[in-house]
Amino acid sequence: MKAVHFGPGNIGRGFIGLLLSKSGYDVCFVARNKKQIAMLQQRKQYPVTLANENEDTSIVRNVTAINGNDSRQVNEAIAEADLITTAVGVSNLKHIAPAITTGIEHRFKTNDRPLNIMACENAIGASTHLKKMVYKLLPAELHEKADRLLAFPNTAVDRIVPAQDNEDPLEVTVEPFYEWVILRPAMKEGPKEIKGAHYVESLEPYIERKLFTVNTGHCCAAYFGYLEGYRTIQEVMASPRLRQKVKEVLQETGKVLIRKHQLDEKKHQRYIDKTIDRFANPNLKDSIVRVGRSPIRKLSANDRLVRPALLAYQYGIEIPQLISAMAAGLLFDYKKDPEAVKLQEVLRKRGIHHVIGQYLGIEEDHPIHRQIVDEYEKLAKGIRKKNAAM
Numbered sequence: 001m002k003a004v005h006f007g008p009g010n011i012g013r014g015f016i017g018l019l020l021s022k023s024g025y026d027v028c029f030v031a032r033n034k035k036q037i038a039m040l041q042q043r044k045q046y047p048v049t050l051a052n053e054n055e056d057t058s059i060v061r062n063v064t065a066i067n068g069n070d071s072r073q074v075n076e077a078i079a080e081a082d083l084i085t086t087a088v089g090v091s092n093l094k095h096i097a098p099a100i101t102t103g104i105e106h107r108f109k110t111n112d113r114p115l116n117i118m119a120c121e122n123a124i125g126a127s128t129h130l131k132k133m134v135y136k137l138l139p140a141e142l143h144e145k146a147d148r149l150l151a152f153p154n155t156a157v158d159r160i161v162p163a164q165d166n167e168d169p170l171e172v173t174v175e176p177f178y179e180w181v182i183l184r185p186a187m188k189e190g191p192k193e194i195k196g197a198h199y200v201e202s203l204e205p206y207i208e209r210k211l212f213t214v215n216t217g218h219c220c221a222a223y224f225g226y227l228e229g230y231r232t233i234q235e236v237m238a239s240p241r242l243r244q245k246v247k248e249v250l251q252e253t254g255k256v257l258i259r260k261h262q263l264d265e266k267k268h269q270r271y272i273d274k275t276i277d278r279f280a281n282p283n284l285k286d287s288i289v290r291v292g293r294s295p296i297r298k299l300s301a302n303d304r305l306v307r308p309a310l311l312a313y314q315y316g317i318e319i320p321q322l323i324s325a326m327a328a329g330l331l332f333d334y335k336k337d338p339e340a341v342k343l344q345e346v347l348r349k350r351g352i353h354h355v356i357g358q359y360l361g362i363e364e365d366h367p368i369h370r371q372i373v374d375e376y377e378k379l380a381k382g383i384r385k386k387n388a389a390m
């Protein structure tokens with residue numbers, strides 16, 4: 001069985017490639033970095049180390065890589081694939097959609113086998129989003145065949161994989177916890193089951209629970225910590241005050257999730273507690289700028305901050321800490337993050353009301369809009385005062 005995975009980055013190697021390989025797939029990574037491609041081609045394996053006390057290491061075997069710009073190789077790999085996965089960042093799916101589409105066209109000329117394509121990105125409906133882009137590019141006369149042979153099952157992947165600084169550039173250090181949830185009814189029959197993945201009949205409760213707990217809490221820790229000069233999530237979680245703030249955010253989104261998906265309260269509390277412990281894992285060093293990266297995406301209407309905030313408003317749930325996190329996110333001005341730079345530029349040129357309306361999708365007449373503005377101004381004033389005193 002052959003899997004083609006776009007994006008051999010942290011989660012691609014540290015989780016997707018690992019589970020696929022352990023499930024008996026030969027994994028071909030579609031990559032951009034020439035040095036990385038050469039190493040994967042030559043070694044055909046790489047180590048994954050768990051961030052636990054023993055630093056347990058396993059070897060991911062039967063892997064190789066091809067260059068995403070080599071359309072002949074990409075076409076051939078897609079034609080032969082039994083499964084395609086991606087982990088390139090949801091905003092980058094548009095860059096790989098053309099190669100996937102061309103590969104599908106080539107595949108249709110060579111065989112009639114069904115194919116599942118899963119975008120393992122942190123977003124609601126990422127595979128559906130990729131499907132829309134592929135269908136836009138695919139000639140209309142192939143749509144019927146695509147409906148028959150292709151599926152884009154949505155999925156939720158969870159494992160904290162920080163930016164790596166190992167001596168071996170292929171090695172990945174990952175947290176021990178993992179969860180991969182796949183929407184089974186959306187799949188085409190055929191491919192080997194992924195060992196360790198959880199196949200479900202409805203994905204929404206799982207992806208929302210993950211995104212609005214793990215990712216909401218994570219980015220809140222990053223944005224709160226950034227304002228106070230911390231460098232890592234572990235440092236933030238070691239501050240009792242900030243840890244408490246993050247916990248409170250998760251109580252707020254927890255109420256939303258319990259109400260929306262009729263989750264068991266005690267079970268969800270255990271999920272929150274486990275999530276907090278995962279953030280604090282002393283064997284990991286996860287930078288604030290990785291976790292807070294791409295604030296425009298994270299503050300967008302369908303993502304981990306605004307979506308639970310609007311649901312909370314709808315349900316009459318108070319969300320002071322979520323408001324505080326959105327305001328802190330608007331102050332995330334890390335110079336090496338292109339989205340942070342753009343956000344700050346628009347804030348300077350067009351002002352806070354424009355940004356909340358256009359980027360967060362919350363109009364001025366919505367009560368949450370005002371609350372974010374008030375909190376943003378309060379935090380910005382605090383920063384000005386601190387800078388003046390320095």
Ligand SMILES: NC(=O)c1ccc[n+]([C@@H]2O[C@H](COP(=O)([O-])OP(=O)(O)OC[C@H]3O[C@@H](n4cnc5c(N)ncnc54)[C@H](O)[C@@H]3O)[C@@H](O)[C@H]2O)c1
Binds near residue numbers: 030160
């Ligand atoms: N790291 C985590 O903890 C984690 C966990 C769950 C989900 N995710 C999600 O997985 C995705 C990847 O995250 P990551 O942390 O592994 O990031 P990363 O930057 O480590 O990896 C991204 C990979 O995609 C590649 N890539 C980007 N654009 C590409 C293109 N046009 N063609 C080919 N390759 C391309 C990059 O070269 C890189 O190898 C994101 O959507 C993220 O939200 C990450």
Ligand SMILES: O=P(O)(O)OC[C@@H](O)[C@@H](O)[C@H](O)[C@H](O)CO
Binds near residue numbers: 158214
């Ligand atoms: O990947 P992002 O930018 O959507 O979010 C950053 C982190 O919160 C994220 O990568 C987590 O580590 C991961 O989602 C855990 O499963």
